[in-house]
Amino acid sequence: MSHSFDPAAATAAYLAQLPPEAHLKAQHYTQGGHWLLLWGFLVSVAASWIIIRSGILTRLQAGVERGKARPFLASLMVAAVFVGLSWALELPWSVYADWWRPKQYGLTSQAFGGWFGENLLSTAISVVLTALFLALLYLLIRRARRIWWLWAGGLTAVFVVFGMLLSPIYIEPLFNKYTPAPPGAVRDEVVAMARSVNIPSDKIFVYNGSKQSNAYTANVSGLGGSARVAMSDVMFAKGADIAEVRGVVGHEMGHYAHQHNLWITGAFSLLAVIAFLIVDRVFPWFARALGAKGVTGIADPAGLPVLAVIMAVLNLLGTPLVNALVRTAESDADRYSLTHFNEPDGLSKALVKTIEYRAATPGKLEEALFYDHPAVGVRIRRAMDWKATHPK
Numbered sequence: 551m552s553h554s555f556d557p558a559a560a561t562a563a564y565l566a567q568l569p570p571e572a573h574l575k576a577q578h579y580t581q582g583g584h585w586l587l588l589w590g591f592l593v594s595v596a597a598s599w600i601i602i603r604s605g606i607l608t609r610l611q612a613g614v615e616r617g618k619a620r621p622f623l624a625s626l627m628v629a630a631v632f633v634g635l636s637w638a639l640e641l642p643w644s645v646y647a648d649w650w651r652p653k654q655y656g657l658t659s660q661a662f663g664g665w666f667g668e669n670l671l672s673t674a675i676s677v678v679l680t681a682l683f684l685a686l687l688y689l690l691i692r693r694a695r696r697i698w699w700l701w702a703g704g705l706t707a708v709f710v711v712f713g714m715l716l717s718p719i720y721i722e723p724l725f726n727k728y729t730p731a732p733p734g735a736v737r738d739e740v741v742a743m744a745r746s747v748n749i750p751s752d753k754i755f756v757y758n759g760s761k762q763s764n765a766y767t768a769n770v771s772g773l774g775g776s777a778r779v780a781m782s783d784v785m786f787a788k789g790a791d792i793a794e795v796r797g798v799v800g801h802e803m804g805h806y807a808h809q810h811n812l813w814i815t816g817a818f819s820l821l822a823v824i825a826f827l828i829v830d831r832v833f834p835w836f837a838r839a840l841g842a843k844g845v846t847g848i849a850d851p852a853g854l855p856v857l858a859v860i861m862a863v864l865n866l867l868g869t870p871l872v873n874a875l876v877r878t879a880e881s882d883a884d885r886y887s888l889t890h891f892n893e894p895d896g897l898s899k900a901l902v903k904t905i906e907y908r909a910a911t912p913g914k915l916e917e918a919l920f921y922d923h924p925a926v927g928v929r930i931r932r933a934m935d936w937k938a939t940h941p942k
């Protein structure tokens with residue numbers, strides 16, 4: 551009797567592991583999330599507009615100039631105040647979008663206090679780093695007047711690369727506890743996998759990701775020597791089996807081995823150059839439209855909210871492009887996992903667990919515009935197609 555494996559039926563069987571109600575709920579969560587992009591954009595524009603109309607940055611800039619502060623320090627102060635004020639004005643929205651809503655869908659178990667404490671901490675870090683970035687940006691605008699936007703792309707690349715290098719060491723430990731994976735079958739397997747593809751195998755961690763999110767996830771972060779594999783404890787709480795661990799960690803190792811973060815940084819910096827060039831050209835128009843009185847031009851740090859509005863517009867319009875970039879890397883990481891570790895069922899089992907926060911079968915257009923990972927339905931189908939042609 552001949553036995554043939556049907557990839558389409560196998561995919562449908564995986565998707566059917568979740569009841570229809572669960573798929574429907576995931577769809578509401580995901581599609582509501584698409585709208586959040588638009589509302590979040592409007593909220594940030596409104597916050598910038600309020601700051602412009604208050605005239606607070608113009609007064610601050612005039613004050614520090616009278617006080618003969620060096621231009622770099624002056625822009626640093628104005629930028630820090632702007633980032634802090636924007637945070638405060640957007641806080642109710644952040645509470646709704648980032649805590650209350652995922653909580654309603656059972657996607658986080660974090661209490662408000664814990665969430666808010668982390669929000670304060672990441673805001674403090676962001677005030678310092680963003681203000682530094684912006685002060686350097688204004689330095690470039692003053693010094694390289696005509697081609698500042700080109701230099702600004704380079705500045706973006708430097709910040710992103712330093713962020714990737716330093717974040718596993720200095721930032722991530724502020725939010726989660728990273729402990730070496732306990733000895734046992736999972737650890738042995740991951741070490742063996744890392745060795746087989748020449749990834750540093752001495753840094754395999756488990757972190758308490760369940761604190762913030764119930765998402766089933768792992769990551770390889772850092773660059774070169776600072777790279778490490780980190781698995782959320784959710785992977786263990788939900789009863790990870792070895793095939794799943796191999797499928798998921800193999801995917802993460804694919805990101806590392808193919809240096810996706812460097813490619814994406816490169817592409818992102820290129821997009822940043824284009825974005826800053828557009829900012830340079832449309833700034834006067836936006837400044838007038840927003841009624842930014844007293845802002846002398848693009849080199850004036852008091853015009854920061856105008857710059858922020860333009861960036862928010864470009865960010866919204868550029869979302870599909872950035873999503874397409876990231877999706878390409880995600881597909882490549884799946885392919886890497888299948889090619890090197892051949893766990894189509896392990897990967898699919900793990901993917902089913904991500905459906906609750908990313909609906910499995912969006913329309914083609916919806917996926918193209920809004921999905922930063924290929925749809926789970928598509929990913930499982932690819933894994934099953936692989937299985938059909940690569941029996942163990």
Ligand SMILES: [Zn+2]
Pocket residue numbers: 801802805880883
């Ligand atoms: Zn990935």
